[in-house]
Amino acid sequence: MKQIKTSMLLMLLLASAASCTDEKSEYLPQLYVSFTPAVTASTRAHSGEYPQDVPFGVWIYSLGENKSWEKNRQEATLLADNSIVTYNGGRWTNTPPVEWRGKQRLTVFAHSPYDDNVRYSNSKGVTIEDFDVTRGVYPLFTNSVVDCPGKRNGGCIALPFVPTLAKVEFRVRSMAQADSTLRVRSLTMENVHYKGSFQSFPQATWTPTDETMSIEFCSSSMMVGSSSQTVGTQMVLPQTVLHHVTLTVDVYDGNGALVVPGRKIVSRAIEGEWNVGKYYTYTLNLTTGSVTFTTDILDNYDARNR
Numbered sequence: 001m002k003q004i005k006t007s008m009l010l011m012l013l014l015a016s017a018a019s020c021t022d023e024k025s026e027y028l029p030q031l032y033v034s035f036t037p038a039v040t041a042s043t044r045a046h047s048g049e050y051p052q053d054v055p056f057g058v059w060i061y062s063l064g065e066n067k068s069w070e071k072n073r074q075e076a077t078l079l080a081d082n083s084i085v086t087y088n089g090g091r092w093t094n095t096p097p098v099e100w101r102g103k104q105r106l107t108v109f110a111h112s113p114y115d116d117n118v119r120y121s122n123s124k125g126v127t128i129e130d131f132d133v134t135r136g137v138y139p140l141f142t143n144s145v146v147d148c149p150g151k152r153n154g155g156c157i158a159l160p161f162v163p164t165l166a167k168v169e170f171r172v173r174s175m176a177q178a179d180s181t182l183r184v185r186s187l188t189m190e191n192v193h194y195k196g197s198f199q200s201f202p203q204a205t206w207t208p209t210d211e212t213m214s215i216e217f218c219s220s221s222m223m224v225g226s227s228s229q230t231v232g233t234q235m236v237l238p239q240t241v242l243h244h245v246t247l248t249v250d251v252y253d254g255n256g257a258l259v260v261p262g263r264k265i266v267s268r269a270i271e272g273e274w275n276v277g278k279y280y281t282y283t284l285n286l287t288t289g290s291v292t293f294t295t296d297i298l299d300n301y302d303a304r305n306r
Helices: 002-027 069-075
Strands: 034-039 056-063 077-088 091-095 105-112 119-121 125-132 140-142 145-149 156-163 166-174 180-193 195-199 205-208 212-216 222-224 229-236 239-243 245-253 258-266 270-274 279-286 291-298
Touching: 034 105, 056 069, 056 156, 069 105, 069 145, 105 125, 105 156, 145 156, 166 180, 166 222, 180 229, 180 239, 180 279, 212 229, 222 229, 245 279, 245 291, 270 291
Parallel strands: 034 156, 166 279
Antiparallel strands: 034 091, 056 077, 056 105, 077 091, 105 140, 105 145, 119 125, 125 195, 140 156, 166 229, 180 212, 180 222, 180 245, 195 205, 239 270, 245 258, 279 291
16 A cells, blocks of 8 residues: 555656646747847947848857857858848847757857848858949948857847948138138049948958049038038048048138139148048148148947938
């Protein structure tokens, strides 16, 4: 009798354990990959929020729990190949969704806006071919987001997007005598490369083509005061810079009469590099016949504020 009671007790315990296991598996939801995108921003930007109406593309690679992307990338399994990610129901998710199974570590590369012609390779990273700035598309990319564990972040991966282009702003102020007033009618820069190819590895860089163009920064004529004011901004292809700036200026006397219409004033060459994700501000100091400039550079900018 004692043996029968013991056997029945063991059976009840086993049944209870099985019931508990089934209950856990029933209430543990499947874990799907989601994202939190943001745009790196400088102090000139209002925020780093990513726009909810702009889908982006991702490559997702999987490795085992004890392996790292740095050492084992050749063994990684590709789970998503430039898969489109959209914002729905308060979350950024793939189409189709990607399940985060077991103890996988995921590595992600991303670009924005979504374009099925953008590629990824272990040697060059995210690549963009035959790009033309004049099309009005300003792509973003992420550096490697590596070895993400599912349990730590609940399946949600942060994606810090970086602008691939540079942003150039020209500001002007008058250094003319008190009896002269200046109006800027045009501000142009010649021989600027506007086509090229991008790769994010081993560092983010553009290779421009030989084609160049003239960029007009002044959208409308404006009177110039003693305080600096923005003439215009443009998104530009990162490149080596050795360019002059040409201004067309009207000169007025102290009574407001036009003295010299359409004077051409050419700056010395702006030299240096326009690099990926940088914001360049050139402040031009104008007199009636000459111009000098100063330069400010910020690390990154919010690409939405174009």
